[in-house]
Amino acid sequence: MKITQTKLVDFGKRSELKVYPVSIGAMRLPQDDSEAVSLLRQAIDAGMIYIDTSRGYGDSELKLAKALKDGYREKVILSTKWCPWNIKIEPTDDTSAECVYKRLLESMKRLDADYLDFYQLWSINNNEQWLGATCKGGMLDGIFRAKKEGLVKHIGFTTHDKPENVSRYIDEADWCESILFTYNILDTSYEEAIAKAHEKGIATIVMNPIGGGVLTEDSPPLNDAVKNAIGAADLIEIAHRWLKSNKNIDTIICGITKPSDITSTIENYEKDPLTAEQKQRLSAEIAKISKKNVGFCVDCKYCLPCPKGIDIPGFMHIAYFSEFLKADERARDVYNWLVNPSNASKSADPGECIECGKCEPKCTQKIEIVEMLKTLKSKFGQ
Numbered sequence: 001m002k003i004t005q006t007k008l009v010d011f012g013k014r015s016e017l018k019v020y021p022v023s024i025g026a027m028r029l030p031q032d033d034s035e036a037v038s039l040l041r042q043a044i045d046a047g048m049i050y051i052d053t054s055r056g057y058g059d060s061e062l063k064l065a066k067a068l069k070d071g072y073r074e075k076v077i078l079s080t081k082w083c084p085w086n087i088k089i090e091p092t093d094d095t096s097a098e099c100v101y102k103r104l105l106e107s108m109k110r111l112d113a114d115y116l117d118f119y120q121l122w123s124i125n126n127n128e129q130w131l132g133a134t135c136k137g138g139m140l141d142g143i144f145r146a147k148k149e150g151l152v153k154h155i156g157f158t159t160h161d162k163p164e165n166v167s168r169y170i171d172e173a174d175w176c177e178s179i180l181f182t183y184n185i186l187d188t189s190y191e192e193a194i195a196k197a198h199e200k201g202i203a204t205i206v207m208n209p210i211g212g213g214v215l216t217e218d219s220p221p222l223n224d225a226v227k228n229a230i231g232a233a234d235l236i237e238i239a240h241r242w243l244k245s246n247k248n249i250d251t252i253i254c255g256i257t258k259p260s261d262i263t264s265t266i267e268n269y270e271k272d273p274l275t276a277e278q279k280q281r282l283s284a285e286i287a288k289i290s291k292k293n294v295g296f297c298v299d300c301k302y303c304l305p306c307p308k309g310i311d312i313p314g315f316m317h318i319a320y321f322s323e324f325l326k327a328d329e330r331a332r333d334v335y336n337w338l339v340n341p342s343n344a345s346k347s348a349d350p351g352e353c354i355e356c357g358k359c360e361p362k363c364t365q366k367i368e369i370v371e372m373l374k375t376l377k378s379k380f381g382q
């Protein structure tokens, strides 16, 4: 399988690079090295030439180093990233220029690369982090140094911040050549920011094109929404055709763990984009099953703070996946991440709820939070 129907596009005017609209997410490569090498080469040969990895993705960089031998390095646009609030490699890691420069050199060594095409500030998730990363002597200065030395060609950032903040960062960041956003039929919150970045010549990259896996699960409400809107029930195909209809997106990241991830993504993405009318109908159907319209958490945070440090909105978000969409695999993944000790925003375990009753009266959606926490704990807790 090769990308044939879809042409190379500008990878943002600023970078002057070209990319195919489907790219490699190297977060969950096969455990076996030779399998990983063969899979990565298969994806590159198919036309997936932009590669997204991170110092924090286990041994992904080491596997890539092996895959990018024998002439493969020259075929790709290689991007890695790091930040101390996601993963500290050493306990003393911080947001200084010196620290990120050290991590960048380390990534180059792990990737066995003489230079990196892109280095990204990883996960700018609030204004404080933005200021910490971009202040004088902060992470960005360390990346600028590497760029000046020819070690990095282009700089970008990845984000889960509020769309209005991201829009401001786009205005401020004349150095920025790429942004990695979450965007899919279930989450369109960055639509305007993506359009703005594209207009300014910043490469727009989309992660989670299939809702972090939600769209691969057999979700009755989602199946019905797609059936009602398009008359077809293949969620993944529709998700890709919907993305393809947005011309402000330069490329989407497809996480590859097996050969069929490559073939199915390319096959689905090469089909016709949804028409404007189909998109409109789909948006209307998806809106009907939005969290707000079906009485799930809308992330207003009025229930906080919880005296035990439980991330109530985070768990209620999981409840929507599990109890409403019936997407238990995705729900379990998010649950495990929320209580994972290596997560800088780790929540207290739902089992720590003391039923103090402070949260429920404040909930704008009248959710029975205590009971819901118990349900989630019994479903996904160890």
Ligand code: SF4
Pocket: 305, 306, 307, 308, 309, 310, 312, 352, 353, 354, 355, 356, 357, 358, 359, 360, 369, 370
């Ligand atoms: S009832 Fe439980 S979840 Fe709600 S505020 Fe009290 S301890 Fe936190």
Ligand code: SF4
Pocket: 296, 297, 298, 299, 300, 301, 302, 303, 304, 312, 313, 316, 362, 363, 364, 365, 366, 367, 369
């Ligand atoms: S108050 Fe209710 S709707 Fe708002 S964040 Fe808390 S649980 Fe969600």
